[in-house]
Structure formats: structure tokens, C-alpha cells
Amino acid sequence: MEAKQKVVAFLGPKASYTHQATTQQFPESDCTIICQSSIEDVFAAVQTGTASHGVVPFENSSNGSVVFTLDLFADLQGRYPDILVCGEIYLPVHHCLLGHVPSHPSPKVDQAASRSLMSDGDSPDVSGTVTPTQAAPRPELPRVQPSHDVKGIRKLYSHPQAWGQCKLFLSTYLKGVERQDVSSTSKAAEHVAQDKTGTSAAISSKIAAELNGLSVLAEGIEDNEGNSTRFFVLRRRQEAQKSEHVNEVDESTEMERYKSLVMFTVNHGEPGALARSLEVFNKFGLNLTSINTRPSGETQWHYIFFVEFLGRKRPEGKGGAVNDALNELDQVARSWRWLGSWESAFKE
Amino acid sequence: MEAKQKVVAFLGPKASYTHQATTQQFPESDCTIICQSSIEDVFAAVQTGTASHGVVPFENSSNGSVVFTLDLFADLQGRYPDILVCGEIYLPVHHCLLGHVPSHPSPKVDQAASRSLMSDGDSPDVSGTVTPTQAAPRPELPRVQPSHDVKGIRKLYSHPQAWGQCKLFLSTYLKGVERQDVSSTSKAAEHVAQDKTGTSAAISSKIAAELNGLSVLAEGIEDNEGNSTRFFVLRRRQEAQKSEHVNEVDESTEMERYKSLVMFTVNHGEPGALARSLEVFNKFGLNLTSINTRPSGETQWHYIFFVEFLGRKRPEGKGGAVNDALNELDQVARSWRWLGSWESAFKE
Numbered sequence: 001m002e003a004k005q006k007v008v009a010f011l012g013p014k015a016s017y018t019h020q021a022t023t024q025q026f027p028e029s030d031c032t033i034i035c036q037s038s039i040e041d042v043f044a045a046v047q048t049g050t051a052s053h054g055v056v057p058f059e060n061s062s063n064g065s066v067v068f069t070l071d072l073f074a075d076l077q078g079r080y081p082d083i084l085v086c087g088e089i090y091l092p093v094h095h096c097l098l099g100h101v102p103s104h105p106s107p108k109v110d111q112a113a114s115r116s117l118m119s120d121g122d123s124p125d126v127s128g129t130v131t132p133t134q135a136a137p138r139p140e141l142p143r144v145q146p147s148h149d150v151k152g153i154r155k156l157y158s159h160p161q162a163w164g165q166c167k168l169f170l171s172t173y174l175k176g177v178e179r180q181d182v183s184s185t186s187k188a189a190e191h192v193a194q195d196k197t198g199t200s201a202a203i204s205s206k207i208a209a210e211l212n213g214l215s216v217l218a219e220g221i222e223d224n225e226g227n228s229t230r231f232f233v234l235r236r237r238q239e240a241q242k243s244e245h246v247n248e249v250d251e252s253t254e255m256e257r258y259k260s261l262v263m264f265t266v267n268h269g270e271p272g273a274l275a276r277s278l279e280v281f282n283k284f285g286l287n288l289t290s291i292n293t294r295p296s297g298e299t300q301w302h303y304i305f306f307v308e309f310l311g312r313k314r315p316e317g318k319g320g321a322v323n324d325a326l327n328e329l330d331q332v333a334r335s336w337r338w339l340g341s342w343e344s345a346f347k348e
Numbered sequence: 349m350e351a352k353q354k355v356v357a358f359l360g361p362k363a364s365y366t367h368q369a370t371t372q373q374f375p376e377s378d379c380t381i382i383c384q385s386s387i388e389d390v391f392a393a394v395q396t397g398t399a400s401h402g403v404v405p406f407e408n409s410s411n412g413s414v415v416f417t418l419d420l421f422a423d424l425q426g427r428y429p430d431i432l433v434c435g436e437i438y439l440p441v442h443h444c445l446l447g448h449v450p451s452h453p454s455p456k457v458d459q460a461a462s463r464s465l466m467s468d469g470d471s472p473d474v475s476g477t478v479t480p481t482q483a484a485p486r487p488e489l490p491r492v493q494p495s496h497d498v499k500g501i502r503k504l505y506s507h508p509q510a511w512g513q514c515k516l517f518l519s520t521y522l523k524g525v526e527r528q529d530v531s532s533t534s535k536a537a538e539h540v541a542q543d544k545t546g547t548s549a550a551i552s553s554k555i556a557a558e559l560n561g562l563s564v565l566a567e568g569i570e571d572n573e574g575n576s577t578r579f580f581v582l583r584r585r586q587e588a589q590k591s592e593h594v595n596e597v598d599e600s601t602e603m604e605r606y607k608s609l610v611m612f613t614v615n616h617g618e619p620g621a622l623a624r625s626l627e628v629f630n631k632f633g634l635n636l637t638s639i640n641t642r643p644s645g646e647t648q649w650h651y652i653f654f655v656e657f658l659g660r661k662r663p664e665g666k667g668g669a670v671n672d673a674l675n676e677l678d679q680v681a682r683s684w685r686w687l688g689s690w691e692s693a694f695k696e
Contacts, residue, residue, distance in 0.1 A: 006523045014500070018532070061648040064415060064641070072450030077488070140425070160508060160529070181508070181529040271658075274639070275630030290651060291639050293412070300409040300574045303638060310619075346649070 006031040009042045009051035015186040015208040021091040021231040022055045037183070039071055041070045043080045046234045054234035055089070061228050063164045065292050069232070070243040073263060074304045076297040084240050085261055085340030087233035090347075094227075095166055097174075097218040098189050098209045099201035101148050142168040143225065146218040150201070151179055157188035158203035166203055174201075189214055233342070240340070241315070251320060255285065258312035259344050260322055264329060264336035268302050277330045278307070282326040286311045312341040354379040357390045357399035363534040363556040369579040370403045385531070391420045391428045394582045402582035403437070409576050413640050417580070421611060421687055424645040432690030433609055435581035438695075442575070443514055445522075445566040445690045446537050446557045448547035449496050454522040477654045490516040491573065494566040498549070501525055505536035506551035512658050514551055517569040522549075536609050537562055557575040581690070588688070589663075599668060603633065606660035607692050608670055612677060612684035624680045626655070632673040634659045 010022040012035030022033055034051060036042045045051040057066050072080060095256055155178045156170075163170065170177075182188050188202035193212040201217060202208070209216050249257070266273035281288055291304040313322040322341065329336050360383030370381055382399060384390045393399040405414050420428060423456040503526045504518075510533055511518065518525075529534050536550035546597055549565060550556070557564050592668040597605070614621035634657040644650040661670040670689065677684050 060643075062643055062645075064643050067412060158487050179529070181527070224645075224648075228648065268637070271635040272630055272635075273624060274636045278623060282620055282627065284620075287619040288622045289616070291641050291653065293639050293641075295408075295410055295412050297572075300572070300576065305639065342391065346514075 006053060007051045008033045008053045008055060009036050009045035010034070010055040011039055011042055011057065011184070012036055013184060013186050013190070015189070015205060016184045017091060017093055017229055018055055018057055018231060019186070020205070020207065021089040021229070023056075024091065025055070025087070025233065027088050030128045030165055035116060039066075039111040040072055043083055043234065045234055047080045047082055049236065052235070052239060053086075054083075055231050056234065057229055058088075058232045059230045060093070060165065061226065061230075062222070063161050063223050066161070067294065067327070069136045070294050070306060072294055073261075073306070074294055074297070080239040082235050083234050083339075085232045085342055086240050088230040088259070089233065090228055090345055091231065092226075093165070093222065094206070094220050095162055095185070096206050096209060096216045097146065097150065097169075097201055097221055098204050098212070098214040099150075099153065099192055099217050100198035101215045101217070102152050102193075102198065110162045140168055142172045142221070143223070144169070144218055144220050146173055148215065148217045150174060150217055152199055153201045154168050154199040155180060155195075156201055156203065157182050157191045159183065159185045159188065159254060162188075162203045164223045165223060165227055167175050167227045168223045169218070173218075173251045186190045186211070188276070228314060254312040254320070255287070255310050257344055258310065258341055259308060260286075260311050260313055260328070261288070261306065261308050261339040262326070262336060262337060263304055263306045264333040265296055265304055266332075267334050268299075273332065273334075274305065277305070280325050280328045280332060281307065281309055283328070284321040286321055306339075310344075313338055354401060355399045356381045356401045356403060357384050357393035358382070358403040359387055359390055359405065359532070360384055360540070361532060361534050361686075363537070363553060363559045364532045365439060365441055365553060366403055366405055366579060367534070368553070368555065369405075369437040369577070370520070372438050372439065373403070373435070373581065380533070384386055387414075388414050388420055391431055391582065394584055395428045395430055395445060397584065400583070400587060401434075402431075403579050403580065405577055406436075406580045407578045408441070408509060408513065409574065409578075410570070410572050411509050414509075415642065417605075418640055418642050418654060421609075421654070423643055423646065430585040431687075432585050432589050433580045433583050433690055434583045435690045436607070436693045437579040437581065438693055439512070439579065440574075440576045441570065442568050443510055443533070443570045444554050444557060444562070444564045445494065445498065445517075445549055445569055446552050446562040447498075447501060447540055447565050448543075448546035449563045449565070450500050450546065458623050471611055474506055488516055490569070491519045491571070492517070492566055492568050494521055496565045496683040497562065498565055500547055501549045502547040503528060503543075504549055504551065505530050505539045507531065507533045507536065510536075510551045512577055513571060513635070514569045516571045517566070519636070521566075521652065534559075602668070603635070603658050605692055606658065606689055607656060608634075608659050608689040609654065609656050610659055610674070610684060610688040611652055611654045611687060612681040613644055613650070613652055614680075615682050621680065625653070625677060628673050628676045628680060629655065631676070632669040634669055634673055654687075658692075661686055 004256050008026045008031050011018040019051040042054040042056050058069050059065050106249035150173055157180045160181050185204040186208045189204040189212045192200045192202040217271050286309040288309045290308045293303045296302040296304050311322045314320040356374045356379050359366040387404050390402040390404050390640045392401040404417050406417050407413050505528045508529050533552040534556045537552040537556035537560045540548045540550040636657045638656045640654040641651045644652050662668040
């Protein structure tokens, strides 16, 4: 029997969306997967070699970038100098409201749904109506309604990103209910499973319901039907380079099928420094697909810029547009770092 | 007696940092200031004319942009078409730990500070030591230590941004203590004031301590000494233009003393579209100072870009680099919107 060679660290706990993304890419039959309690612990496991690969969330299609992950790439304390992105995983995210089905007389969901607009907009009792406010005189409607009574819910647990992805459902059915942030959506389900009063609920995944013996009170409560999260697969530079299969493909294929991530800083006092750095990518035909800005941590109001573009960095000395662009970036940026190139997993 | 003509809506509650920024810029002697419970309510008050001005947080020097504010500018539902930025306010942010001074025998803070590294790193009892971890083998030290015993604290309240600004203090003195996110740092102080057990504490401002009858258990607990937040002053387009004092200054002064904010979208299918849009600003000598990216809300993985640069848009027909750049941006971007020009309030 062959030993499992891949050890994959992921942001846990079990049943988190990162866990789902991890098992989708790394089947447990050939890999040992190890659960970490923070994104930083995943970076550390890969940097120190405890794990050969790491999986971390990078971006949600509704909420934007995960700033914790960006800040770990920025690596202001120089702890993760060898971390490279070597792959990406897209995972559709379907949030569910998980909790305890009330044992009192059967709920009247339909009645709740047709309740008058006159209800007190701040009471957790209100259900099925969207209160027009000054800010939103014609509010949108949520995509789904609860399959069980949610009137008894007094406290909600979830990851901070999930609130932003389920705004319409929450403002319609659970307006004003106390919210408790926890470190992951699956942790949220654990909290609710432990609550014996049955008055709390979690925004979490269907898998977490099974794992924690909870009921799904509403399914697919995210605002946008196509809500999905993109994860990065991390490796250590040394390992990534050792196992590099230099698929010899032509440059136009590289620019269609591969993506790269680069970060840089500029001299803020120098007019046009940012534009000149960005122009370098254009000059070599590298199509920028996104830009993120984070505080540099060194000087107030100075930034680190992250750019993602289509293209693949070849090994040093092998030419190609990305190496050419990085050589030129070196002339105009204050500092820069290549954070990896990988094959795109995006499907329209 | 003259009527107060300015009505200024700000993100409350009372004693919030936004409140402090507001009173710094708009003295209560000539303005009526009105407290709003969300950033969106401030936008709505200005859009509908309930307020002549609004004050919202835009960016913190340690944590980066306030994504809620960016998303309101992005205005996907078309609710705030007339909101313009007409000014900025910088406010130094000094966080304090507020709570109840324990009535039991006087604390031994010095002893706590010299406690051995062997303490259980996850217990809220640990104080004054920084536990080396795999992720941080040589942790930095916090800038201050508590002036009172914090061992009895079982729960912390604050705004989500504050945790990120006080990481070192929290991981040293309050590691593992349960955290409850609330909508503002001043709301956090209110919660703690209501807690009769005396086992909770808030990360909030010194002013909030006075207002809520709480003690300052530690002062200046932010990681970065220069931690500050930048706020935007909002006006309605119609009002901003009516009261526009066209200070006739030459273009080089405009490009030193003024800032502008523009957002745009690009055709993602078109290679180089983002770079070409950014290049427009460079072409007209406008120095980009920051770029933010947010999901477009229309199509998954399409973005809205926000750029800030030095320069001032003149009224239509009055020429100038900003008008020239926007005319050209119109040719290359899919859509764009000017979000205001204002005099810089930044002092080195």
C-alpha cells in the first residue's frame, strides 16, 4: 500500500465551505487532510512543511475579497515568504438556516408570510414581509421563504461574511434578531446544536446540519443565486518548483488558461507611480482581472496593491510575458513579489 | 437669531468615532446634527434632503476600506444617484478597554505582566505575555498594558473593525475571551454599562466611557500609534453645485490640494479594458492614490473599480484635466460615475 503523499491543511472546522472545497479537489482516498482553526494556521502549516498543500478562501462573488487572506499574503512580519498560490477552486455556496424545529403547535408559515406591512419592523416576530424604509422604499424580495416557523428565533450565529450574503432573507424573516459572529459557518452550527433552549439558529451549510443533528429551516437563503466562493490552493515555493510540470504550451494558451497574482508597493510621493506600475502589465499584454488594495502596515495611508491577471510565470530564464513584466515592474515599483501562477478553474 | 442652516446626519450612536469627526468639522453652535443608525441611513438622509450633509467612515489606516460605504457608492439599486463627496475628515483613533473596575482586592498588574510563558495560551486568565505560536514564533508586544485587572473579563463587545486594530493587545491580555460584534464601538460601551455582572468589557472611546459611566481599564490599545480613520462628508449633487465656490486656482494647485473619487466598470471580456481605463488618469497627469474593487452585483466575478486621485473636477465646460480624463474614460469604460472632488484634509 502506498503512503498518502499529500497532506492538505484547510480552514476548518469540519463541514466548513473550505472543507467542502478541499475534499472536492483532494479526495480523502489519496490525501491526508488536516483541519486548522484559522487562515493563518493554514499559511503556517504550509510554510513550515507540516502540510504539502493548504486551502484558504480568497474571494466571494457577493462579498468581495477575504481581507485576512490578503493580509497574510502581504506578510508584513515576513513569516510566510515561501507561500505560493498553485491552484484555485470554485465552490457554489448555498446557505441554509439551521436550527431546531419548534415542538409547539404546527407553524402557520403562510399566515406569517401574508402578515400586514404594519408590523413593527424591528421585532424578530415579523416574517414574510419586507418593510419599506427611507433607505429602501421598494425593497427586493428574498428568493426563498422558511419551510418551518422561525418566529421563536432569538439569536443567530454565523461567520461575518454570511450576513452580507443573506441580507434580504434576514431583513425579511429575522429582522432585529441578535447576531453573534463566530469563526466559521460550521462553528455556528455547533453553537446552535449545543443550545438546549432551541431559540437559536445558524446560517451554515446543509452538510453542517447533518453533522450536528440540526434541521434545515430554510434552504438557499443567499441573495444571489450564483453565490460562490473562490479558494486558493497554497504550496511552498520549494515544493511547487520541484513538482513543476512545465507543460509546454504556447504563450496565447498561457494567457487564456492561466492566472497569476502579484503584489507591489509604490513610492507614494512619486506622482504616477501606481499608474506606471499598472501600465507594465498592459505593456506586455497581460490582462488585469482584479486589483485589491490593503494598508501597507508600514506608513499610514500607504498601500500594498494586489493584481491578478491572465498569464503564467515561466521559470527564470525561460522568457515569456510575465517574466518580462516583472523585470520591468522591478524598475518602477518600490517592492514587489510574485505570489504564484496556476491554471484557471473558472467555467462560465 | 439666525436659524441653523446645516443639518448634518452622521453614523451614530452618540460618542461614536463618526460623531467625534462630525463635531470636529461641524460645531453644534451652527449646525443641527442628527444621529443615524446605519451608513445607509446617512446616505438616505442626504439623498432625500432630510439632511444637507452626511458624515460616514470611509477608510481606516490599519484596516483598510469600509466596504459598506463603497457598496453604497456602488449603488446597485439606484437609490443614491445624487450623493457626492464634498469633504474629508481625518480623526486619530485611540481605542480604550472600558469596563467595571473589580471591587475585590487590588489587582497585581505587574505580577500578571511577568507571568511565565507556560500559562495556558487559550485561557482568558493569561495576561502580559505573548504566546509564541507556530504562526508567530517571535510575536510583537502590545504598546500598552492594562491599568486595572482584566482577568475577570469573560466577554468583549466591539465593532468588527476594532478587533483588527487591537490584535496585539487582545492576543496578549484577553486571548480566548468571547467576542460579540455590535454595530458601533459606542454601542459596545452601552452593552457593558447594562451588564450588572461586571464581567464584560468594550473596546470603545474615552468619550464613551464618560457617557456610560464606565472605567477606562486600558488606554490606547490600538496596535499602530498613528491609527486613524478618514471620513467623507456627503452632499446632494444639487446642493453641492449650488454652493460651489469655484475657487479659481491654477491647475497645479488643484492637483496638489484636491482629491477626487470616480468609480467605473469595464467589459470583462475585453483584454486590457481595466488597464486602459486606469491609463486614462495617468495620461492626464492625475496621480492615482488608491484603488478599490468590489463585486459588481450584476454578474458573478465582475467588479466595480473605485479610484481616488489628486485633482479637482471643474464644472462642465470649464476644461481641466479631470473633465478631460472623464471624457476619455467614457470611451473605454463600460460605465462610470464621478463621486465628487474635495479639498484634501491630510496633514503629514
